[in-house]
Amino acid sequence: MTVDQLLYGVFPYVCIVVAIVATLYRYLTDRFSYSSLSSQFLENRQLFWGSVAWHYGILGVLTAHLVGFLIPQSILWWNMEPVRLYILETTGFVLGLLALVGLLVLIYRRLTNSRIRVVTSPMDVTLLVVLLIQVVAGVGTAIFYRWGSSWYSAFAVPYLWSILAFKPDVTLVNNLPFVVQVHILNAFVLVLILPFTRLVHFLSVPIKYIWRPHQIVRWNRRSPIIGA
Amino acid sequence: MDVRAQVSMMFHLDKCIGCHTCSVACKNIWTDRQGTEYMWWNNVETKPGTGYPTKWEDQEKYKGGWEPKEQTIKLRATDKFRGLANIFHQPHLPTIDDYYEPWTYKYSDLFDAPAGDDQPTARPISLITGENMDINAGPNWDDDLSGSTVYANNDPNLENLSDGEKQALFEIERLVFFYLPRICNHCLNPACVASCPSGALYKRGEDGIVLLDQNVCRAWRFCVSACPYKKTYFNWKTGKSEKCILCFPRLETGQPPACFHSCVGRIRYLGVVLYDADKIEEYASAPKEDLVRLQREMILDPSDPEVIKQAEKNGVHFSVIESAKKSPVYKFVKEWGMALPLHPEYRTLPMLFYIPPLLPVLGHVENGVYNVDAEGYFGSLDKARVPMQYLANLFTAGNEEQVRTVLEKLLAVRMYKRSEQVDDIKPSLVEDMLKKTGLTPETCEEIYRLTSLPTFDERFVIPPMHREYAAELMAGDPYLFKAEAGVGGFKDRPDRGL
Numbered sequence: 001m002t003v004d005q006l007l008y009g010v011f012p013y014v015c016i017v018v019a020i021v022a023t024l025y026r027y028l029t030d031r032f033s034y035s036s037l038s039s040q041f042l043e044n045r046q047l048f049w050g051s052v053a054w055h056y057g058i059l060g061v062l063t064a065h066l067v068g069f070l071i072p073q074s075i076l077w078w079n080m081e082p083v084r085l086y087i088l089e090t091t092g093f094v095l096g097l098l099a100l101v102g103l104l105v106l107i108y109r110r111l112t113n114s115r116i117r118v119v120t121s122p123m124d125v126t127l128l129v130v131l132l133i134q135v136v137a138g139v140g141t142a143i144f145y146r147w148g149s150s151w152y153s154a155f156a157v158p159y160l161w162s163i164l165a166f167k168p169d170v171t172l173v174n175n176l177p178f179v180v181q182v183h184i185l186n187a188f189v190l191v192l193i194l195p196f197t198r199l200v201h202f203l204s205v206p207i208k209y210i211w212r213p214h215q216i217v218r219w220n221r222r223s224p225i226i227g228a
Numbered sequence: 229m230d231v232r233a234q235v236s237m238m239f240h241l242d243k244c245i246g247c248h249t250c251s252v253a254c255k256n257i258w259t260d261r262q263g264t265e266y267m268w269w270n271n272v273e274t275k276p277g278t279g280y281p282t283k284w285e286d287q288e289k290y291k292g293g294w295e296p297k298e299q300t301i302k303l304r305a306t307d308k309f310r311g312l313a314n315i316f317h318q319p320h321l322p323t324i325d326d327y328y329e330p331w332t333y334k335y336s337d338l339f340d341a342p343a344g345d346d347q348p349t350a351r352p353i354s355l356i357t358g359e360n361m362d363i364n365a366g367p368n369w370d371d372d373l374s375g376s377t378v379y380a381n382n383d384p385n386l387e388n389l390s391d392g393e394k395q396a397l398f399e400i401e402r403l404v405f406f407y408l409p410r411i412c413n414h415c416l417n418p419a420c421v422a423s424c425p426s427g428a429l430y431k432r433g434e435d436g437i438v439l440l441d442q443n444v445c446r447a448w449r450f451c452v453s454a455c456p457y458k459k460t461y462f463n464w465k466t467g468k469s470e471k472c473i474l475c476f477p478r479l480e481t482g483q484p485p486a487c488f489h490s491c492v493g494r495i496r497y498l499g500v501v502l503y504d505a506d507k508i509e510e511y512a513s514a515p516k517e518d519l520v521r522l523q524r525e526m527i528l529d530p531s532d533p534e535v536i537k538q539a540e541k542n543g544v545h546f547s548v549i550e551s552a553k554k555s556p557v558y559k560f561v562k563e564w565g566m567a568l569p570l571h572p573e574y575r576t577l578p579m580l581f582y583i584p585p586l587l588p589v590l591g592h593v594e595n596g597v598y599n600v601d602a603e604g605y606f607g608s609l610d611k612a613r614v615p616m617q618y619l620a621n622l623f624t625a626g627n628e629e630q631v632r633t634v635l636e637k638l639l640a641v642r643m644y645k646r647s648e649q650v651d652d653i654k655p656s657l658v659e660d661m662l663k664k665t666g667l668t669p670e671t672c673e674e675i676y677r678l679t680s681l682p683t684f685d686e687r688f689v690i691p692p693m694h695r696e697y698a699a700e701l702m703a704g705d706p707y708l709f710k711a712e713a714g715v716g717g718f719k720d721r722p723d724r725g726l
Contacts, residue, residue, distance in 0.1 A: 031443040031444075032442055032443050032466075032468070034446060035445065035446050035447045035466075035467040035468060036446055036447045036448065036467070037447055037467035038447045038448070038449055038462075038467065039464070040317060040318065040321055040323070040449060041321065041322075041323055041324055041449070041452075041462045041464050042323065042324055042356070042464050043323070044321070044323045047317055048317045051316045051317050052316050052317050054316075055316040056316070114357045114359060115324075115356055115357055117357075118356055118357055119464060119465070119467075201446055201447075204426065204446050206312070206315075206425030206426050206427075206446070206448065208425075208427065209308065209311075209312065209424075209425035209426075209427070210308055210309065210312070212427060214421070214422035215417070215418070215421055215422060215431065215508075216421055216427055216429065216430040216431065217430060217431045217432075217433045218430045218431070218432060218433060219432075219433035219434065219543075220432065220433070220434055220695075
């Protein structure tokens with residue numbers, strides 16, 4: 001087994017299995033620990049510039065990744081016209097840059113504010129480092145290897161699907177540029193550490209709030225109380 | 229009619245001496261942990277004053293509570309989509325500095341400091357960072373500081389007072405203030421519950437206590453912004469919100485909450501009231517000046533056969549209905565119409581009621597003798613040291629008439645008792661007063677007894693909580709819970725291994 005096979009054929013499965021098992025285990029045994037652990041209460045100003053830029057930037061980028069992953073043809077079709085390709089690439093780049101700036105502000109804030117340092121765990125630092133590598137590699141790819149939206153759909157997406165099909169096709173990715181390889185492998189690292197960090201908060205996006213009634217009443221005697 | 233029971237509260241402000249015993253009792257039981265040092269689920273404020281957190285009543289700043297929108301109401305700060313869009317940074321969230329930075333003193337320096345020319349001192353250090361700090365604020369920082377240009381002058385309730393009224397309020401040597409103890413109001417239309425995206429906050433159906441399920445809380449912090457009374461708090465250490473739980477573990481064992489139990493002035497009353505939950509939205513959306521009246525209307529008579537029928541149909545235990553009949557809160561709020569909610573204009577339908585303080589000038593000192601100006605009893609309400617408008621801003625959404633009615637009743641009871649015991653007030657005057665307020669001598673006597681001479685059991689009429697039924701219905705088998713330990717299901721029972 002070559003190193004490439006180990007990295008692209010085995011490592012992803014390790015990450016995915018650990019992530020699923022550990023996330024479930026943590027959710028079932030220690031639900032209290034599921035929290036965004038917001039620190040806005042301790043520091044408000046810098047968080048605004050960091051958190052808003054980071055979250056909106058990364059959500060936009062992630063959505064694009066997801067659409068490309070689920071329906072790669074749509075991206076390829078969109079990119080047929082150069083103008084549309086430029087629009088997509090520019091939008092993606094700006095969002096990536098937004099996320100990067102936000103992340104840097106957040107890192108700066110976490111390292112320099114004494115109140116925030118008190119609520120910073122080693123896993124927070126680990127997570128920030130991994131995220132920084134990921135975003136830098138992503139933005140770097142956008143700068144140095146253009147039209148990533150097209151070749152993402154042509155190379156990385158088939159590779160990801162091959163993993164899901166339990167027939168990992170290493171040849172699709174092991175010859176990609178170094179930055180891109182870092183981006184792919186680091187993504188799996190991110191998946192790996194997900195259940196051991198505060199990142200789990202993205203699993204509890206409170207989307208239900210939009211259609212639920214405003215007021216909630218729990219009856220002890222009318223219905224079983226099982227943790228909501 | 230959807231009849232529900234609510235454990236409701238009443239504070240008699242004329243009796244509050246501002247000793248903070250309630251706050252300390254609460255702190256020692258519930259908020260002595262790291263992350264909660266700054267929290268005072270029960271706090272006592274000096275009014276006029278800026279309160280805790282500073283200027284909490286300034287909803288231009290904090291955007292708490294509900295505001296009318298077309299035929300109904302909406303959350304002022306964080307409704308649904310707009311709220312979710314602000315989830316990464318909330319524009320109106322108070323931060324620790326709006327409360328105060330908790331501190332202790334470095335006492336070890338008193339012992340460990342090297343010998344020198346100066347006395348060693350214990351410097352204040354932050355309980356968050358451990359660094360040296362300057363103390364700029366505390367939980368009752370403007371205690372007794374009425375008249376202060378830094379604090380009392382910034383009281384948001386002074387906004388629509390005339391210059392003359394303000395001058396009278398802060399006139400030197402005639403300064404006036406009173407205390408306002410505050411806990412969670414356990415509202416009927418709680419903004420905290422409505423604002424929580426995770427659905428962690430809820431109202432208990434059986435007794436109306438508003439609680440927060442920390443296993444569901446994800447630190448989105450909307451409850452802190454939404455509560456106009458700023459009575460949900462964010463624990464910066466655990467990353468979860470917390471709030472007053474009305475000492476439900478004590479209530480469930482028949483004891484009043486710690487702040488009630490420890491109250492030195494015996495100002496606190498607790499009892500269950502029945503209310504019609506169908507009316508919540510309609511009444512919370514009513515015009516400002518009707519809010520107090522409608523909320524009173526929403527509280528139902530526990531002796532009315534129709535109410536009892538509906539309550540029982542709704543699963544309200546008969547023992548709770550019996551308890552409601554003896555509730556001192558029912559008497560003060562509904563029967564006698566003397567207790568008012570704090571800031572009804574926030575439209576959360578708070579279920580903690582206050583008897584406003586009777587602070588008019590009733591007598592004057594002449595040649596060293598205290599004279600009661602009997603003729604001027606009624607007139608003196610207008611010359612009151614606390615302007616009526618100020619009390620109205622606090623308790624009736626600005627409606628002076630409703631405050632006046634309450635104060636007149638308080639005066640009527642005093643005059644009635646004084647004429648009976650001291651006999652220096654003309655009986656005709658007392659009669660006029662009773663007629664005007666609609667009180668009878670018997671009612672006056674009853675109000676007097678429940679105000680001045682109530683026993684412990686008359687002040688706290690705690691309904692049976694019937695946890696025994698709850699345990700059986702939770703999973704069918706009460707034995708399932710026998711071996712459990714701890715609160716809130718954190719501890720598993722010792723199960724036999726596989």
